[in-house]
Amino acid sequence: MAQMMYRDAVLSTIAEEMARDPSVVVLGEDVVGGMGTAGGPEAIGGIWSTSTGLFGQFGANRVIDTPISESAIIGAASGLALSGKRPVAELMFADFIGVCLDQIWNQMGKFRYMFGGKSKCPAVIRMAYGAGYNAAAQHSQSVHQILTGMPGLKVVMPSTPADVKGLLRTAIRDDDPVIFLEHKALYGMSGEVPDDPDFMIPFGHARLTRAGQDVTIVSSGLLLGFCEAVADKLAAEGIGCDVIDLRTTSPLDEEAILDSVEVTGRLVVVDEAPPRCGLAADLCALVSNKAFASLKAPPEAVTPPHTPIPFARELESAYLPSVDKIEAGVRKVLGWR
Known part of the structure; x- marks a missing residue:
């Protein structure tokens, strides 16, 4: 390659x-x-x-x-x-x-x-x-x-x-x-x-980038790497995370998400779009509707606030999901009673 x-x-x-x-x-x-x-x-x-x-x-x-x-x-x-x-x-x-x-x-x-x-x-x-x-x-x-x-x-x-x-x-x-x-x-x-001149990836097929039994983390784009960093850190503590890269949001690989949550019982969705009527809310609703019996904690969404994106460097950093915020979301669903 x-x-x-x-x-x-x-x-x-x-x-x-x-x-x-x-x-x-x-x-x-x-x-x-x-x-x-x-x-x-x-x-x-x-x-x-x-x-x-x-x-x-x-x-x-x-x-x-x-x-x-x-x-x-x-x-x-x-x-x-x-x-x-x-x-x-x-x-x-x-x-x-x-x-x-x-x-x-x-x-x-x-x-x-x-x-x-x-x-x-x-x-x-x-x-x-x-x-x-x-x-x-x-x-x-x-x-x-x-x-x-x-x-x-x-x-x-x-x-x-x-x-x-x-x-x-x-x-x-x-x-x-x-x-x-x-x-x-x-x-x-x-x-x-890959060097193959006809290498193609079908739409609607998510990619599992980390495997674990405790929490399902779903994301895409830039934030996927943040999620992988959190999974690697938690793995050292004995906490296993499934990290799913959606690849496509339409068509959506519902099966990959639901199959994972049926094992882990916990879902964290990480998305860079605002929360209202957003992808994170949609995926949390999907799992709540179709895998409710498997859930051990309410699904958690890690997103920016519902505001325009700030210009100042410090404010933009505070606005965006981060490794620390994702880790906090994972620990929240792990600690829910």
Whole structure:
């Protein structure tokens, strides 16, 4: 296996799929140039460097710099998908979905259903999400709970470079619209990536990253690593934790969560989105409804407070879930009587 950074796994997978399938096209703000560059094969490929070199390799007809208009980007991607292309559209920040929510929610997500299964919309919408860079309330949000609640969309949240590779390839080859969420703080993370050019990970299959008998911890994205650190620390005390990486929130691997809770009897859900009407609340409700008889303690959610994300470094740190907060949540369900 090769060592690869998260951002490079994004880039290499897109390049491989573009080389394999001429219907794959890339579009978005600064996907050719970025940061004031003039564009061309030496351009950095956007502010996240996830499309570097694609323009030089595939040309202007398949790598399209767009205006700063999320509505235009997603509207164009919708039309491209309906007409036989496989667009990979980039929204620079997930926070901007509000500008193009009609195209995503009322159009892309409903095409197949409203046309009686006679059409398909094989579009991927990539978004950078998450806090930790002191980018304040309008550039730091986790929006997966909004998108997960929209029928017709598939929502993917990879936690490792290997999962980026396998899940993004699956997304590009899928015939339905896929929201592909990349945490900004993970772009520089390195890890092993399979060499198989057809390596794919099916949607709706969670990954068990730690195994234990005492508590089930469920998370995704950046916070998965925090959960693993807590599990490793508690293992030294003889406390065993199942750590489940959701990988996709829609479809959701309910079986993996319920099977684990039936053994451990305790659930802690860790999520970066706000708590009200969020993913953590949804998973706690799922387990309470379907595995109530197995529970030894009420499910616990570790999330930020229901407030906008602060700008100040100290306040942002206090806002976000942390290793200490996750550990406290685990100890709370362990100590419940």
